[in-house]
Amino acid sequence: MADMTDHPGYDxxxxxxxxxxxxxxxxxxxxxxxxxxxKYCIDILTQVSAMTSALESVALGLLDxxxxxxxxxxxxxxxxxxxxxxxxxxxxxxxxxxx
Amino acid sequence: MADMTDHPGYDxxxxxxxxxxxxxxxxxxxxxxxxxxxKYCIDILTQVSAMTSALESVALGLLDxxxxxxxxxxxxxxxxxxxxxxxxxxxxxxxxxxx
Amino acid sequence: MADMTDHPGYDxxxxxxxxxxxxxxxxxxxxxxxxxxxKYCIDILTQVSAMTSALESVALGLLDxxxxxxxxxxxxxxxxxxxxxxxxxxxxxxxxxxx
Amino acid sequence: MADMTDHPGYDxxxxxxxxxxxxxxxxxxxxxxxxxxxKYCIDILTQVSAMTSALESVALGLLDxxxxxxxxxxxxxxxxxxxxxxxxxxxxxxxxxxx
Numbered sequence: 001m002a003d004m005t006d007h008p009g010y011d012x013x014x015x016x017x018x019x020x021x022x023x024x025x026x027x028x029x030x031x032x033x034x035x036x037x038x039k040y041c042i043d044i045l046t047q048v049s050a051m052t053s054a055l056e057s058v059a060l061g062l063l064d065x066x067x068x069x070x071x072x073x074x075x076x077x078x079x080x081x082x083x084x085x086x087x088x089x090x091x092x093x094x095x096x097x098x099x
Numbered sequence: 100m101a102d103m104t105d106h107p108g109y110d111x112x113x114x115x116x117x118x119x120x121x122x123x124x125x126x127x128x129x130x131x132x133x134x135x136x137x138k139y140c141i142d143i144l145t146q147v148s149a150m151t152s153a154l155e156s157v158a159l160g161l162l163d164x165x166x167x168x169x170x171x172x173x174x175x176x177x178x179x180x181x182x183x184x185x186x187x188x189x190x191x192x193x194x195x196x197x198x
Numbered sequence: 199m200a201d202m203t204d205h206p207g208y209d210x211x212x213x214x215x216x217x218x219x220x221x222x223x224x225x226x227x228x229x230x231x232x233x234x235x236x237k238y239c240i241d242i243l244t245q246v247s248a249m250t251s252a253l254e255s256v257a258l259g260l261l262d263x264x265x266x267x268x269x270x271x272x273x274x275x276x277x278x279x280x281x282x283x284x285x286x287x288x289x290x291x292x293x294x295x296x297x
Numbered sequence: 298m299a300d301m302t303d304h305p306g307y308d309x310x311x312x313x314x315x316x317x318x319x320x321x322x323x324x325x326x327x328x329x330x331x332x333x334x335x336k337y338c339i340d341i342l343t344q345v346s347a348m349t350s351a352l353e354s355v356a357l358g359l360l361d362x363x364x365x366x367x368x369x370x371x372x373x374x375x376x377x378x379x380x381x382x383x384x385x386x387x388x389x390x391x392x393x394x395x396x
Contacts, residue, residue: 014137017134163288181270253345
């Protein structure tokens with residue numbers, strides 16, 4: 001499974017994730033501008049909710065790729081590494097659900 | 100209530116919110132770097148969860164200030180504007196809870 | 199504000215809330231039946247998500263009524279009680295957003 | 298993989314899940330009693346948050362068992378069923394994160 005170490009699960013969609021994260025960075029800058037210009041609280045909150053959804057969507061995409069590549073790879077290989085990958089994935093899912 | 104129009108509810112904590120949003124913008128850049136450098140999916144997801152929590156925390160702060168200033172101001176003044184402010188606040192809370 | 203003490207904010211929609219909570223109780227029983235009958239995990243998870251949404255919806259309704267009645271009443275009266283009601287409402291919102 | 302069809306992923310922890318779901322059913326009944334007795338909105342909301350957390354915890358447990366058993370089993374077997382199981386799991390995770 002040398003392949004697994006060299007390329008992360010999201011490799012094929014790397015450009016897509018980078019593009020989405022750049023847009024999220026832009027949303028963070030837009031929020032600063034809104035606060036700086038004393039925009040109405042509710043309008044800022046609407047943008048925060050949009051940014052949270054965009055971030056959640058990136059997380060779900062990364063997790064999906066992770067399950068498809070790393071977890072499946074480890075499951076096919078079996079052994080203690082498979083167990084560790086599953087425990088890691090479950091912990092990451094729990095953090096997402098609770099955050 | 101000219102005051103309410105000129106200064107948003109978060110006015111007193113504006114610098115604090117700007118500082119937190121700059122840090123969130125930095126987290127978005129850090130995530131791009133991690134993806135670009137092929138970091139491990141689970142480590143990226145951990146950072147996404149941290150960023151989501153930071154964003155949620157900003158949202159709760161803005162909402163708290165909004166309730167303290169705009170909603171209380173409108174409630175004291177009464178009339179249809181009070182009702183509109185409450186409906187807006189409830190809708191913003193629902194978006195946060197569901198996002 | 200004796201009225202505020204005698205009747206909670208959700209008084210006018212009490213029957214509606216009771217009906218929705220009975221349905222949620224039924225969903226909890228339905229989940230036990232599914233687990234008992236060894237139903238497929240994913241189908242159970244779909245029902246859990248539906249139940250969580252129903253519960254969230256009750257929470258948002260209760261919060262909306264609370265803001266309209268208790269918080270507005272306290273804000274109109276002013277003083278330390280108003281501040282306490284707002285702090286309580288903000289803490290309840292934070293628990294909902296984070297749960 | 299006849300085993301996979303006969304017993305769901307949560308089989309070993311079935312009694313634990315049933316016990317937790319019975320407690321959640323009890324929380325739903327407790328909420329009805331609180332509403333019926335005109336308890337204070339904020340106290341009801343605190344119980345709703347506790348119930349939502351308990352439900353989320355059951356969901357994360359079921360999902361963890363599902364990944365360990367069904368998804369790993371399908372991944373080891375490979376083929377189109379593996380892909381379908383992963384797509385299902387990802388969709389269930391997305392519903393949980395967004396609910």
